[in-house]
Amino acid sequence: MNTKIPLSKKNLPQHIAIIMDGNGRWAKKRGLLRAMGHETGTKSANEAVNACLDLGIPYLTLYAFSTENWKRPKLEVDTLMRLLVKSLKREMPQFIKAGIRLNIIGLMTDLPKKVQQELQEVINKTQTHTNLVLTLALSYGAREEFIKTVREISDKVKNDLISPHSITEDVIKEHLYTFDMPDVDLLIRTSGEQRISNFLLWQIAYAELYFTDVLWPDFKAEHLNQAILNYQQRERRFGKTSEQLR
Ligand code: IPE
Ligand code: IPE
Ligand code: MG
Numbered sequence: 001m002n003t004k005i006p007l008s009k010k011n012l013p014q015h016i017a018i019i020m021d022g023n024g025r026w027a028k029k030r031g032l033l034r035a036m037g038h039e040t041g042t043k044s045a046n047e048a049v050n051a052c053l054d055l056g057i058p059y060l061t062l063y064a065f066s067t068e069n070w071k072r073p074k075l076e077v078d079t080l081m082r083l084l085v086k087s088l089k090r091e092m093p094q095f096i097k098a099g100i101r102l103n104i105i106g107l108m109t110d111l112p113k114k115v116q117q118e119l120q121e122v123i124n125k126t127q128t129h130t131n132l133v134l135t136l137a138l139s140y141g142a143r144e145e146f147i148k149t150v151r152e153i154s155d156k157v158k159n160d161l162i163s164p165h166s167i168t169e170d171v172i173k174e175h176l177y178t179f180d181m182p183d184v185d186l187l188i189r190t191s192g193e194q195r196i197s198n199f200l201l202w203q204i205a206y207a208e209l210y211f212t213d214v215l216w217p218d219f220k221a222e223h224l225n226q227a228i229l230n231y232q233q234r235e236r237r238f239g240k241t242s243e244q245l246r
Pocket of ligand 1: 020022023025026064065066069080191
């Protein structure tokens, strides 16, 4: 990849989603507890938020906890929940100052009450902000999101509010957690794993995928820039031919 080409402000992704992976391995490499990896990872999240603000990227979605992550040892789950509250408290002034709106996708009601309260407070205080929509995927799974969508639409059909024939992509989109967000343009996964792990399946249908070996706690603004630069060198054809795009 040619890192000498500067970022073009014209062709920036409008929605970046990140699978923040590798906290555990980062800690293990240093002989530390996994919790330390998660703690350091919150700084990388903060750095990614600031980098998006600087570039004027309006949507950033971070995969923070999957529906499958509940299967981890209780101690680790508790640590992650505690860290979430701690970093929300730490970042709140920055959210206000920088005009960030906090948004949550996932089964928020599965989270501990204390976490729900903290999240709701930040959501309420930032709901009119427009500089950056920061979405945290918490207890999120794309399959769970599909189930929710199918249930809600089935209810509408049952109550004669909609006919099966008028179910379109737009109708489905209205029922997703991400109903008010554009599709993902650039999906980044750190730590060398090349899989989606039940993240935003509908929304990444035409996303550009970018995998890096960098572990999440080591991921800095320069790595995000590199990912965006790589994105800008691709041709997004959306099914058309190159010639049609010119
Ligand atoms: C990502 O790091 C954080 C969460 C999934 C919550 P991991 O904890 O998955 O780190 P590795 O994959 O074990 O290194
Ligand atoms: C995906 O990472 C979930 C988050 C980053 C929150 P995992 O580490 O849980 O994914 P797998 O188990 O390696 O697929
Ligand atoms: Mg992992």
